[in-house]
Structure formats: structure tokens, C-alpha cells
Amino acid sequence: xxxxxxxxxxxxxxxxxxVKIECRSLDFxxxxxxxxxxxxxxxxxxxxxxxxxxxxxxxxGVEKDKFLINHxxxxxxxxxxxxxxxxxxxxxxxxxxxxxxxxxxxxxxxxTRLTVV
Amino acid sequence: GENVEQxxxxxxxxxxxSAVIKCTYSDSASNYFPWxxxxxxxxxxxxxxxxxxxxxxxxxxIAVTLNKTAKHFSLHITETQxxxxxxYFCAAMGNQGGKLIFGQGTxxxxxx
Numbered sequence: 001x002x003x004x005x006x007x008x009x010x011x012x013x014x015x016x017x018x019v020k021i022e023c024r025s026l027d028f029x030x031x032x033x034x035x036x037x038x039x040x041x042x043x044x045x046x047x048x049x050x051x052x053x054x055x056x057x058x059x060x061g062v063e064k065d066k067f068l069i070n071h072x073x074x075x076x077x078x079x080x081x082x083x084x085x086x087x088x089x090x091x092x093x094x095x096x097x098x099x100x101x102x103x104x105x106x107x108x109x110x111x112t113r114l115t116v117v
Numbered sequence: 118g119e120n121v122e123q124x125x126x127x128x129x130x131x132x133x134x135s136a137v138i139k140c141t142y143s144d145s146a147s148n149y150f151p152w153x154x155x156x157x158x159x160x161x162x163x164x165x166x167x168x169x170x171x172x173x174x175x176x177x178x179i180a181v182t183l184n185k186t187a188k189h190f191s192l193h194i195t196e197t198q199x200x201x202x203x204x205y206f207c208a209a210m211g212n213q214g215g216k217l218i219f220g221q222g223t224x225x226x227x228x229x
Binding site: 036041042044045049057091093095097106109110111113 | 159206214218
């Protein structure tokens with residue numbers, strides 16, 4: 001149980017285009033979703049926290065207009081990288097909290113490898 | 118906000134030896150400390166966690182210790198095996214909306 005499905009797993013896009021990444025909670029309701037970014041051989045850096053039905057909270061230094069987060073339902077949160085540039089190439093991963101699990105209920109999506117050419 | 122420091126960044130051990138990875142955190146209100154193993158291009162996998170009301174927890178070859186006063190916690194892997202080779206991350210959860218803040222990661226290499 002407590003599975004987060006993340007799509008796409010890999011995407012290559014041209015500079016200037018936008019890319020949408022989806023995270024769906026398959027068997028639970030995710031009221032909160034965390035979005036992370038990970039560069040090769042680096043840590044997971046928290047980008048923002050999305051809450052269903054309200055605006056996302058962004059971490060310091062993360063551009064709100066560039067990384068659009070929508071959490072319109074209890075089972076779907078999306079991250080859109082707008083006007084992507086090569087420096088946006090990274091591994092993006094979502095994580096949702098699940099109530100009731102002994103480990104405070106953090107479950108991760110499988111990640112999206114974004115390459116901007 | 119919370120800040121987590123992790124050391125060492127790389128660790129190489131011989132098969133059968135022990136490996137220790139250490140983390141410190143800044144927010145005294147943090148109360149949950151998980152450890153994750155991540156293989157290249159994959160999602161982090163929880164290997165063990167500890168809450169602030171416990172000083173030590175063990176699960177077979179893996180153990181975690183927590184010193185709340187000093188604000189540091191450590192991962193101990195005994196009898197290491199080549200399949201333990203991966204990147205390990207510590208994390209801390211504070212009171213700010215349940216955010217998990219990760220350490221920088223340790224690349225563990227277990228040589229046969």
C-alpha cells in the first residue's frame with residue numbers, strides 16, 4: 001500500500017518548452033506532497049510543499065513562476081517546469097505523507113529524469 | 118529552518134567490516150530521523166528510522182543511534198556486503214509542516 005506513481009520516468013525536451021510531471025497517490029489520499037530536485041551525486045533538495053486545494057509553499061531560492069505546482073485533488077500533484085533550460089536538467093522526485101504508517105508515512109515516487117537540450 | 122550535515126561523503130570498506138555514517142541537525146524541534154538507501158536513478162528506500170524519544174534502534178545488521186543533546190545521529194552497518202554499496206542519506210523532520218530535510222549523502226563502497 002501507500003504507492004505514489006510518478007510520470008514520466010524520463011523526458012527530453014527542447015529549451016524554451018514546458019514539461020509537466022505528475023505524481024498520483026494510488027491507494028491513499030495525499031493531502032501534502034513534497035517536491036525534490038536531485039543533481040547527479042548530490043542530495044535531494046526540497047523545492048516546495050504542495051497542499052491540496054491551496055497554494056504551494058516554496059523553499060528559499062526556488063522560482064515560483066518557473067516551477068509551477070498544482071495540487072488540485074487529493075490524489076494528484078503536478079510540477080510544471082516552464083520555459084525549461086539546460087540548467088533545469090535534473091532528477092525530480094515527489095514524496096507524500098501517509099497517515100497511519102509507523103515511519104510517519106513518507107512514500108516516494110520513482111522520479112523523473114529531465115534532460116533539456 | 119532545519120539544516121542537516123552528513124559525513125563522510127564517500128566511504129570505502131572491505132566486505133565484512135563495519136561502516137558508520139554520521140549526521141548532525143540544527144533544529145532542536147526535529148523529532149524524526151530516517152535513513153535512506155538510494156541506488157542510481159531510483160527512489161530512496163527507507164532502511165531504518167528513529168524517533169526523538171528513542172536513543173537507539175537496531176534491525177539485523179543496521180542500527181541507528183540518536184543523541185538529542187548533541188543533535189547528531191549515526192547509522193551503523195555491520196558485516197557489510199557488496200550489495201550494501203549505494204548512496205545513503207540521513208534526513209530530519211521538524212515541526213515545519215513535516216518537511217524532510219536531507220543530508221548531503223554518503224557513497225558507500227563495499228569491496229569484496
